[in-house]
Amino acid sequence: MTLPADENSSRVTLPKTLHEAPLAAHMVGRMSPEKMMSVSVIVRRRKPLDLPSLGGRILSHEEFNRDYGADPEEFAEIRAFAERNGLSVDEAASSLPRRTIVLRGTVEAMEKAFGVQLEEYEGHERKEHFHAYRGTIHLPSAHAEIIQAVLGLDARPVARSHMRILDPRQAAAARSFTPMQVAKLYSYPTGVDGSGQCIGIIELGGGYSASDLQTYFGSVGLATPTVTSVSVDGGTNAPGGQADGEVALDIEVAGAIAPGAKIAVYFTPNTDQGFTDAITTAVHDTTNKPSVISISWGGPESSWSQSSLTALDDACQSAGALGVTITVASGDNGSTDGTGSDTVDFPASSPHVLACGGTQLTASGSSIAAEVVWNDQASGGGATGGGVSGVFALPSWQANAGVPAPSGSGRRGVPDVAGDAAPSTGYNIYFQGQQQVVGGTSAVAPLWAALIALINQQKGSPVGFTNPTLYQNPNAFHDITQGNNGSFSAGSGWDACTGLGSPKGSSVSTALGG
Missing domain, CATH: 3.40.50.200 (Peptidase S8/S53 domain)
Structure with a gap:
């Protein structure tokens, strides 16, 4: 996968994102580059949440959002990343308390933004059709520090x-x-x-x-x-x-x-x-x-x-x-x-x-x-x-x-x-x-x-x-x-x-x- 020229040198692997080829399915080809899709980018908490340390105390939504939601400035960084890569932000589906910012765009733009190759698969038994990637996600190092997961690049049934x-x-x-x-x-x-x-x-x-x-x-x-x-x-x-x-x-x-x-x-x-x-x-x-x-x-x-x-x-x-x-x-x-x-x-x-x-x-x-x-x-x-x-x-x-x-x-x-x-x-x-x-x-x-x-x-x-x-x-x-x-x-x-x-x-x- 060829990465954007301005970001090639600073790209790193996003931890824990290794995906093997789907089992009980066969690849039918690359995804159409013009197809539209969305991903949910999960951003880190403002500070780590340690449930035992709360001692059973239940937080209000206001307290939780202030201390354990996402940082608005880090959301702004993801918005800028999206714009540079030809993606839009679905603000209505995004949420600081949920630490989720939803990006939409073409398959081609997603592959460029996250350094993956998206492929179409068909399940052997249930005949499900889904897309997936093999390998790992690659991001600019500054963004890899604040992003915990990118969900939606792999749509294989999980449950x-x-x-x-x-x-x-x-x-x-x-x-x-x-x-x-x-x-x-x-x-x-x-x-x-x-x-x-x-x-x-x-x-x-x-x-x-x-x-x-x-x-x-x-x-x-x-x-x-x-x-x-x-x-x-x-x-x-x-x-x-x-x-x-x-x-x-x-x-x-x-x-x-x-x-x-x-x-x-x-x-x-x-x-x-x-x-x-x-x-x-x-x-x-x-x-x-x-x-x-x-x-x-x-x-x-x-x-x-x-x-x-x-x-x-x-x-x-x-x-x-x-x-x-x-x-x-x-x-x-x-x-x-x-x-x-x-x-x-x-x-x-x-x-x-x-x-x-x-x-x-x-x-x-x-x-x-x-x-x-x-x-x-x-x-x-x-x-x-x-x-x-x-x-x-x-x-x-x-x-x-x-x-x-x-x-x-x-x-x-x-x-x-x-x-x-x-x-x-x-x-x-x-x-x-x-x-x-x-x-x-x-x-x-x-x-x-x-x-x-x-x-x-x-x-x-x-x-x-x-x-x-x-x-x-x-x-x-x-x-x-x-x-x-x-x-x-x-x-x-x-x-x-x-x-x-x-x-x-x-x-x-x-x-x-x-």
């Missing part, structure tokens, strides 16, 4: 939904639940319904129809909650695709358990740019004001670039500082996460989220009769994700949890908590005009998000980043001691299948000050 529809062959033996029945089995707080709260939901595809939601909530005797669709990076509420079940599961589980809460659904493309922009948009949304965000999507850590991991993890860290809890599904493919070796799913592996694993729940009346690790891989199904991060260091709040150290050094253990996820003991939901029984760890993220919304209402203020407190209160959980997810087995205390266990809802509320 998959962690939802599993019940196999019809298992239907006769299945014992499904409504979300309210699961909440009752887990002793969720009563006398509250999430009023005054907003639950944010991140979706990387699919959509919902108002008629489906009305039919579902009417069938369980509830008024349909207020659901708002928020478009991020051109993503829209577009029902009619494979991801509709995921969207319905998230809305219906959260809305049935916390029917008084508003729900804001952030639709975005399935790219690292879309995923990160959706989280930062939700975290800094002062209109809908979600106090908890549910994420049921993810991909193996090994499939992410280092800069993308860092950018998205930083977004989750910002959530913690602002008092927004993020619940994330840990994956449905056991200890390997669908790869050839043990790995964990991201963003569940971020140390700034509450990672949610899966169980198989058996009830006797209104009580739990048995609960084991969800793993039906032997019959062609799935299993809860869990294991040890290959990227993130062991957080202080997990220091005494007994997380294994396969690499010889302490790393973040996944998951933190668990809940019913087996399709055979799954959730009755409704989408695309029909009722389905659905499981997967996708169900556990909104299950926990609804619990947080109830507790926030009880407490009268957001609980924020819950992990340090939850790890100090193991008695607030049903300890799951039977089953495995492949390489890891359940046992007393924390384990890499179900974390601390499934919730004793009222005890979790007490621990968090509800």
Whole structure:
């Protein structure tokens, strides 16, 4: 790639931006140089954010923006860089609190500005069409100091939904639940319904129809909650695709358990740019004001670039500082996460989220009769994700949890908590005009998000980043001691299948000050 003559001599590699050729895809040629595109440039914070140093204190948006947003002068430098390279700035999509400045221009201008070659790819299995680059991004040294990531130059799909529809062959033996029945089995707080709260939901595809939601909530005797669709990076509420079940599961589980809460659904493309922009948009949304965000999507850590991991993890860290809890599904493919070796799913592996694993729940009346690790891989199904991060260091709040150290050094253990996820003991939901029984760890993220919304209402203020407190209160959980997810087995205390266990809802509320 030939760099601009005036900047050749001072160009450096932007750290953590190495991208290998996409797996399970083949290149079909160079991108058309005239095609228009956009990128999200993530600029460094004014000063580093260290969540533990806040001691649980929740910052106002004003304080956060002043201390941990981007510096306006550094935004001005990026604007000048864009102008020199024939790019424009989308001011409406840019944000100092989100530290995101969005640049638009032709492929030719983007290649010149960032020192990459953009290529078109087609996926082997799903036939997705996307663009990507191989190698690293190159920037003038002055700009490389202030830019943490450039998202959008690579648009390969980064995540998959962690939802599993019940196999019809298992239907006769299945014992499904409504979300309210699961909440009752887990002793969720009563006398509250999430009023005054907003639950944010991140979706990387699919959509919902108002008629489906009305039919579902009417069938369980509830008024349909207020659901708002928020478009991020051109993503829209577009029902009619494979991801509709995921969207319905998230809305219906959260809305049935916390029917008084508003729900804001952030639709975005399935790219690292879309995923990160959706989280930062939700975290800094002062209109809908979600106090908890549910994420049921993810991909193996090994499939992410280092800069993308860092950018998205930083977004989750910002959530913690602002008092927004993020619940994330840990994956449905056991200890390997669908790869050839043990790995964990991201963003569940971020140390700034509450990672949610899966169980198989058996009830006797209104009580739990048995609960084991969800793993039906032997019959062609799935299993809860869990294991040890290959990227993130062991957080202080997990220091005494007994997380294994396969690499010889302490790393973040996944998951933190668990809940019913087996399709055979799954959730009755409704989408695309029909009722389905659905499981997967996708169900556990909104299950926990609804619990947080109830507790926030009880407490009268957001609980924020819950992990340090939850790890100090193991008695607030049903300890799951039977089953495995492949390489890891359940046992007393924390384990890499179900974390601390499934919730004793009222005890979790007490621990968090509800």
